[in-house]
Amino acid sequence: xxxxxxxxxxxxxxxxxxxxxxxxxxxxxxxxxxxxxxxxxxxxxxxxxxxxxxxxxxxxxxxxxxxxxxxxxxxxxxxxxxxxxxxxxxxxxxxxxxxxxxxxxxxxxxxxxxxxxxxxxxxxxxxxxxxxxxxxxxxxxxxxxxxxxxxxxxxxxxxxxxxxxxxxxxxxxxxxxxxxxxxxxxxxxxxxxxxxxxxxxxxxxxxxxxxxxxxxxxxxxxxxxxxxxxxxxxxxxxxxxxxxxxxxxxxxxxxxxxxxxxxxxxxxxxxxxxxxxxxxxxxxxxxxxxxxxxxxxxxxxxxxxxxxxxxxxxxxxxxxxxxxxxxxxxxxxxxxxxxxxxxxxxxxxxxxxxxxxxxxxxxxxxxxxxxxxxxxxxxxxxxxxxxxxxxxxxxxxxxxxxxxxxxxxxx
Numbered sequence: 001x002x003x004x005x006x007x008x009x010x011x012x013x014x015x016x017x018x019x020x021x022x023x024x025x026x027x028x029x030x031x032x033x034x035x036x037x038x039x040x041x042x043x044x045x046x047x048x049x050x051x052x053x054x055x056x057x058x059x060x061x062x063x064x065x066x067x068x069x070x071x072x073x074x075x076x077x078x079x080x081x082x083x084x085x086x087x088x089x090x091x092x093x094x095x096x097x098x099x100x101x102x103x104x105x106x107x108x109x110x111x112x113x114x115x116x117x118x119x120x121x122x123x124x125x126x127x128x129x130x131x132x133x134x135x136x137x138x139x140x141x142x143x144x145x146x147x148x149x150x151x152x153x154x155x156x157x158x159x160x161x162x163x164x165x166x167x168x169x170x171x172x173x174x175x176x177x178x179x180x181x182x183x184x185x186x187x188x189x190x191x192x193x194x195x196x197x198x199x200x201x202x203x204x205x206x207x208x209x210x211x212x213x214x215x216x217x218x219x220x221x222x223x224x225x226x227x228x229x230x231x232x233x234x235x236x237x238x239x240x241x242x243x244x245x246x247x248x249x250x251x252x253x254x255x256x257x258x259x260x261x262x263x264x265x266x267x268x269x270x271x272x273x274x275x276x277x278x279x280x281x282x283x284x285x286x287x288x289x290x291x292x293x294x295x296x297x298x299x300x301x302x303x304x305x306x307x308x309x310x311x312x313x314x315x316x317x318x319x320x321x322x323x324x325x326x327x328x329x330x331x332x333x334x335x336x337x338x339x340x341x342x343x344x345x346x347x348x349x350x351x352x353x354x355x356x357x358x359x360x361x362x363x364x365x366x367x368x369x370x371x372x373x374x375x376x377x378x379x380x381x382x383x384x385x386x387x388x389x390x391x392x393x394x395x396x397x398x399x400x401x402x403x404x405x406x407x408x409x410x411x
Contacts, residue, residue: 007059011052014081018048020091021084024123051077068181071394075141078393083134090126094119140352140395146185147396148192148388151404153374155381156411157340160317161283167408169319170198170227173345174206174236174387178214179394186221189388189403194226196405200278201227203268204345205236205292205323209391210244212259223266229278233268234289235260236323236346237299238391271321273307286315288339292323294346295330296367305331319343325370325384333380341406342382347371349386349399362399372399 025044029037054077058070097119170193180186193201208214215222225231239259246252263270271289278285293303303322312318318339320332325344332342349355349372353362364371375382383406386399 003059007056010055014048014052014055017081017084017088018044021087023118024087024091024126027118027120027123028127030120047077047080051081071179071181072141075393075395076138079134079137082137083130086130086133087123087126090122090129091118094122097122136397137352137393137395140393140397142395144396144400145390145394146188147400148189149400149402150192150196151402152407153383153404154407154409155341156409157317157379158411159340160408160410161280161285162410163281163283164285164317164408165410167200167280168196168198169200169202169406169408170196171202171204171343171383171385171404171406172388172402173204173323173343173385174348174389174391175203176206176209176238176387176389176391177218178209178211179390180218183218183221186218189401190221190224192403194224196403197228198405199228200287201225201231202287202319202321202343203231203233204321204343204385205234206238206345206387206389206391207233207236207263208259209238210241212241212255212262215259215262219262219266225267229280230276231266231268232276232287232289232321233263233270234321234323235270235272235291235302237292237294240292240300240302242300271308273304275308275310275312277312277315284315285317285319286312287319287321288312289321290327293327293331294324295326296324299324299326303327305336309336325368325382328370328375328382333377337378337380339380342380343385344370344382345385345387347384347386348390349396351387351390351393351396351399353398355398355400 022041022044025040029040032040054074058074172193177186239256241252241255244252246255260270260272269276271287273290275286275288278287288308290303290305290308292299293301293305308320318341320339320342322328322332322342322344324346327344328342332339347364347368350362350364353364354360360372362371370382370384372384372386375384383404385404386402388401388403390396
């Protein structure tokens, strides 16, 4: 009964938004022919009916494996609804102006009549402005999701061992294999990764959305990733199965073990609060990897950096793989100021934003201080990779899927 009530409340809210937007549609289309208006009105309410029905169906089938049709239908409907909220903002302005006009007339002449006619200009502007995010999100689904970009960054460190001058490290993150409905996009990603001929490849967490079985169709593809001195990975918050209702604790534990074992069969070295020594020409650096450690409410702290650090204390240069960038301010630069470079992911750049020279913006920046790109504090560096895959919205706008190549140089 509670579920029926909750679904009913949400559908009622959807109806209120659609009814409000319908006022703008009527205003803008008032000069069209009666038959054209009728078609527009019918289409508007048919979309509402499909939205309400899809939401109700999704609520009753939660936890079932997604398919491409459901994913893209739900995302398209969400994009339409989000665009309607833009129209609502303009309608609020229109209503506020009309209400203000009524109050003004009442104060000056005692007239209390409310003008029922809406501003055609504001309603047209609302619909026009709403078309911008709508078009961007649709384009992000059609093109952005698999528009892989290779970013090249040179980092200079005074304490980098001479043997590692020009050493090349490659980072990928947040693959979310459960969101892929085909192996072809990941085959292209692997081709680009291998083309870089990196010395080391790092994967910084969230290989799946929820369960280990999501990885299985892509094992043969991902095991083809090559690096001269190894592929290393850590776990992200989605990898633990925390967002699934398990039949038992043992089932959840087994799921995580399956995910770790499968990565190892792929040739990936999964670092579970551990470190590895990388040697070259008689010198060495250390790679540390922690389990997920989030400094935000709702995200677990499975990571144990003190354990990962043990044995690497004397290493002249240290790289840490830690999925959640909030770990940097939460612990890393508070207690371990000799960790030279931290590589994280997690934020996805929210898969939406503005990312052009001179301007980088995404709503996620109001949640995470470090959320995309390179950050520096003193001698320490943090890089937040915006991810290779996607979750929820099957697309990307502004922050495209990323393969990052770091070239190390001595300062």
